[in-house]
Amino acid sequence: MKKILALALISAVAQAAPLNPQQTAELIKLVDDRQRNSGDYQSVAYIRETEKKKEPKVFQAVVYRRDADDKFIILFTKPKEEAGKGYLKIDKNLWMFDPSTGKWERKTEREKIGGTNSRREDFDESRLSEDYDATYEGEGELGKFKAHKVRLTAKAGVKVAFENLLLWIDQADKNILKREESSKSGKLMRTAFYPRWIKKFSSSKKADVWIPEEIRIFDEIEKGNSTVVLIKETDLSSLDANLFTKAWIESKSK
């Protein structure tokens, strides 16, 4: 109850004035908390990849998460040639299974999922407050939305794909509206827009969980390349205990 009141207070203050460092850190924690689900998670993701001078490609995948254990699966189901390809994150390692070779390969954090411009963290639990230090940059407007602009810099020793982020957080509902990702040198590499959020009640969290239903990612270096991720059929009920194993993914690719 105290926590809710504190968050409500931060929310009220945040709407009124620029945030101090502590409020900024609390805001980022709030952004994480709103998206976090202490239990299991399942959804269907549709990924549309558009590359300059190429025909767009559409992928369909199923995403499974067990946030309490930091486990994660993306299993591609369409198109036919990608079906069975799977990513599994266990013990802080990201593995990829290629059904054409029947082999597992260890992948890095920066791995582009299925060769698209989407990354593991686009589908995974939000950990911004754990991975980044936040600095308040000011207020801004994004269309009809009033937003807090918060600069995030990777904490020392933390493995992230992008060291610098600039978030535009909706002042009203504290969801991310826009996310600019820059390289270590400061060059803008990706801009992601989050035009639609939905909330689902989580029985394990005993509260609502906010899920970005649509993410539009634009490649800022290779202008003209973009990715649209649609997250549908989200289900927060418990998953099979033995789901997050290599054997399970292999069985699904047969």
Next chain:
Amino acid sequence: MKQLLRIAFRNLFSHRGRTLVLGGAIALVTTLVVVMLALTSGIRTRMIQNATALSTGHVNVGGFLKISQSSSAPVVNHAAKVREVIVKTVPEATLIVDRVRAWGKIISDENSVMLPMSGINMESERSLLGGLSLAEERDYIEGSKSSAVHGSIMELEKTGGIVLFASQAKKLKVRVGDMVTISMPTYRNTYNTIDLRVVAILKNLGMISSFSVFFHHKDARTVYDMAEDTTGVFQIYLPDIAQVPAVEERLRQSLKAANYALMDKDPNPFWMKFERVAGESWSGQRLDVTDWQDETSFLKWILDIFGALTFVLTLTLMFIVTIGLINNMWMSIRERTPEIGTMRAIGLQRRGVMVMFLFESLQLAALSVGAGVLAGVLIVSAVNALDVQISSEAFVMFLMSNSLWLNARPVDLAMVFLVLTLLLMIGAFIPAYRASKMKPITAINHVN
């Protein structure tokens, strides 16, 4: 024996027409074999020259640094100490240079391409790279007929520049002076970028140049987020390429003795090892000792194709020519059956008859193959003297050179002469043996 030699020669001479046709065919086949071998050898020599200038030393000490199990960065830590071991172990080295290795995406306004890149110190690499030719505008600008060249590779003495080859510039649609962005993960797996200006575009040198891009070692360290005392690879150049296996083994022993962990031998270039290394469960630093052949293994198939083509062509033509020779021998034996009978009757032994026919075949084979080798050498010399320029990109890619260059090595010529002569002799053995088995009375009474 001299008598038999003379008889064999006179017989060849008396059937001049037949001898010339068959001898000509043998000479032609030999010439083809010599030219094909010279072409393969030329490609191999060019490949060594280009590869050792662009992407590898004769022997290399590179390595991977894994700060976590899932990472793999082509980094050698504490480079000064590693260099010390190399200098002590290979005192005969003519040159040791170190390069920062990188694998990333080069992005222009029009296109992007993933490539292995080398961060170089131009001052120490002047002798290796200084002689590379600049590409003409028509080599990389679609539709251009201009032979103008721009920029200079020596601009890499300063930071902020990048040197591309014509095929890469054409794909990226860039010219000298244009800006490109390099995007790659640092060795800590975080994305980083650097903007560089194209300071020179070089002439293509076959497929290997498609996998070579140069920029300043300081820029490479910046984008890779590497410390000063780190590098990517030490490239070691030897006075004689035949020393490579011995030096490689010596280096392995010395580095092991100096407590460096070594990677298992994997005959592939460094940029083909990222996934494998990332998948291995060790972390920390491991050094990788390779030779020029390992680093150019992705080009080996070209040599294999030419080698296989030469082999199949030689075998097919040799089969046809040997059948021709056997047929020629049968005709000769048939025509000379009464003569064989007479010679046997006046005391020539069976072995003498066989030797006589083998001499005939030997003379024909040696003269024809010799002439073929000579013709082959003349053709090779003429082609090299003409300095035939290759305009087709596909041919440049396969031949590893902008001009047709053939290399007729004396050892290849000697081998062609001996092997082809021996094969033809073997082909002649059966008819000669059959001729020696004739009974004198049957042979004398033989009516043609």
